[in-house]
Amino acid sequence: MIKRLIVATITIFLTASAWAEKHKLNVYIWSEYIDPKIIEQFAKENDCKVTVDLYEDNESMMAKLQGGGTSLYDICVPSDYIIPALIKNGLLAPLRKENVPNIKNVDPKFGNREYDPGNKYTAPYQWGTVGLFIRKKPGETVDETWGLIFDPKKSIGSFLMIDDSRAAIGAALKYKGYSLNTVDKKQLKEARDLIIAAKKRSLGFEGGVGIKNKVLAKVCKAGMVYNGDAVRGMKEDGETYFFAPREGTEIWLDNMAIPAKAPDRDMAEKFINYILDAKVGAQLSNFNQYATPNAAAKEFISAADLKNTAIYPSDEQMKTLEFVRDLGSKTGWYDELWTGIKSK
Numbered sequence: 001m002i003k004r005l006i007v008a009t010i011t012i013f014l015t016a017s018a019w020a021e022k023h024k025l026n027v028y029i030w031s032e033y034i035d036p037k038i039i040e041q042f043a044k045e046n047d048c049k050v051t052v053d054l055y056e057d058n059e060s061m062m063a064k065l066q067g068g069g070t071s072l073y074d075i076c077v078p079s080d081y082i083i084p085a086l087i088k089n090g091l092l093a094p095l096r097k098e099n100v101p102n103i104k105n106v107d108p109k110f111g112n113r114e115y116d117p118g119n120k121y122t123a124p125y126q127w128g129t130v131g132l133f134i135r136k137k138p139g140e141t142v143d144e145t146w147g148l149i150f151d152p153k154k155s156i157g158s159f160l161m162i163d164d165s166r167a168a169i170g171a172a173l174k175y176k177g178y179s180l181n182t183v184d185k186k187q188l189k190e191a192r193d194l195i196i197a198a199k200k201r202s203l204g205f206e207g208g209v210g211i212k213n214k215v216l217a218k219v220c221k222a223g224m225v226y227n228g229d230a231v232r233g234m235k236e237d238g239e240t241y242f243f244a245p246r247e248g249t250e251i252w253l254d255n256m257a258i259p260a261k262a263p264d265r266d267m268a269e270k271f272i273n274y275i276l277d278a279k280v281g282a283q284l285s286n287f288n289q290y291a292t293p294n295a296a297a298k299e300f301i302s303a304a305d306l307k308n309t310a311i312y313p314s315d316e317q318m319k320t321l322e323f324v325r326d327l328g329s330k331t332g333w334y335d336e337l338w339t340g341i342k343s344k
Contacts, residue, residue, distance in 0.1 A: 023048035025267045028064070028073040030254070031056060031209045032229070033126075035287035042274050048267060056207030057164050058082040065091045071261035074268035077125055080253045081166060083115045084326040092121045093258045099269035102276035110253055110293035115326060122255035123272050124293035126228070126285065129251050129313065129321060130167045131244040133215050133230035134222040138239070146175035146245040148222060150194050152201060157221030160214060161198065163205040165338035166324045167250055168195060171224060174248040174322075181325045183333065192337050196344045205342070215240060226252075228290035231310050235289075242310050248320035251313075253293065 023046070027039075031054040043050045055061045058079050065076065070091055078086055086092050097103060103111075103123055110124045132149070134156060136142055147154040149161070150172060162168050170180030172191035182188065199205075203220055211223035212233045225233075230242035256275060258268045274280055282300030285292040291312050292301065305311050313321065327334070 023267065024264060025050045025075065025271055026073045026263065027052045027271075028061065028069065028076045028259075029054065030077060031207070032232075033077070033288055035283055038275075038280060038283060038287075041280075042271060045274075046267065046270060056209070059165065062086060062091070065259055070259040071263065073259050074262040074264050075271055076257050076259055077254050078122075078257055079324075080113060080115050080255065081324040081326050083122060083255065083257070085331070086257070087116070087121055091260055093260050093262060093265060094120055095123065095258065095272070096265075096269060099266070100273045100276065102273045105276050105278060105281065105294050105296035107293050107295040113253065116255070122257045123276060125254045125256050125275065126288065126290040127251065127253040127293050128227045128290045128311075129244050130162065130164075130171065130224060130249050131227055131230070131242055132222055133212060133225040133233060133240060133242045135215060135218065135239055136241040142241065142243070144243045144246050146171050146247050149202075149224065150175050150198050155201070158203055158219075159201075160203050160211045160220050160223035161195070161205050162211065162224035162226075163207055165334060167252075168205075168224065168341075169334060169337060170250045170322075170324060171245075172198075174245070177247070180250060180322050181327060183327060183330045185333070188333060188337055192341055195341050199341065199344065226290075227310055228288050231289035231308065234310075244310075244313060244317055244320070246320070248322060251318075251321035251323055253323070 025048055027050060029052060039050050039052065061076060061078060062082060066089065100123060103119065106124050110127065111119055116122045143154060148156050149159055169191050172194045173180045173182060173187065176190055178187045208226040208229045211225050212229040214220050215223055216233055216237050227242060234240050234242060256272045258265055262268050275284065276294060278294065278296035279300050281292050281294035281297030285297065286302055289311060309317060
């Protein structure tokens with residue numbers, strides 16, 4: 001009898017362990033970018049364990065996938081411009097649309113983009129802008145220009161620069177009046193020189209979340225950040241302020257994707273479909289303060305957020321925004337530029 005009980009206990013343990021091993025979801029995502037409650041809800045509803053690893057820039061994420069991460073993670077969240085390189089290098093698995101019916105909720109403006117025609121590999125997650133997060137005294141008037149970083153005569157004090165190659169270079173290009181997708185080497189050299197000069201006056205480079213936290217901690221007066229980080233920061237400290245500079249800036253669209261050798265592709269597609277649910281999509285945006293590309297989610301989003309131009313830019317502001325594009329072989333020019341900037 002005792003022997004039978006032991007055998008039964010071992011069998012139950014092994015079955016439970018096998019179930020736990022089978023039902024896992026490994027998410028690789030930007031920091032402070034998903035409501036922990038969404039993770040908890042998904043894990044409970046799908047009887048699985050969810051682990052979350054973090055990164056601060058697209059290039060680090062891609063390097064991790066190239067180094068074997070495609071078999072470690074089920075979900076990654078790349079920005080628009082890097083997706084063609086991920087696809088070209090065989091790092092992503094195609095989406096099986098029959099498993100992601102909620103993709104119908106995506107606003108047509110954010111679906112079927114040139115970096116992934118037909119959303120063969122990706123589904124939109126969140127979108128936003130890059131701008132300046134500053135410490136501002138009550139009643140103080142701010143000149144809403146990239147010049148606060150790039151023109152020493154306009155400087156408002158200590159600042160940090162974002163450790164994101166295309167965002168930082170794009171800011172310098174926009175300040176000079178150029179496209180952030182230029183392939184004019186003279187314009188790129190001007191942007192490089194501008195950033196190197198600013199770097200010498202700055203506290204260095206850091207990820208957007210780190211910059212937001214240092215402005216809140218009064219370690220620095222200003223920094224380049226992603227808008228959602230800044231909006232959350234403004235709610236913590238009323239003496240902080242975010243703006244998209246008048247010269248123009250980057251508009252970006254982050255996407256959910258499945259690494260090529262994902263351990264659980266089925267669970268990954270369940271997760272993508274879950275995020276694209278109207279109410280879950282609204283919960284996501286209400287938490288992280290970024291704009292949703294989910295048209296069905298809009299009715300569940302905070303009315304105040306929908307009116308907040310730091311999250312949803314006005315029509316006039318939208319005219320100054322530009323998506324970063326993959327430039328094929330010429331994208332390497334930006335990589336070389338960034339390497340040179342970081343080494344100075």
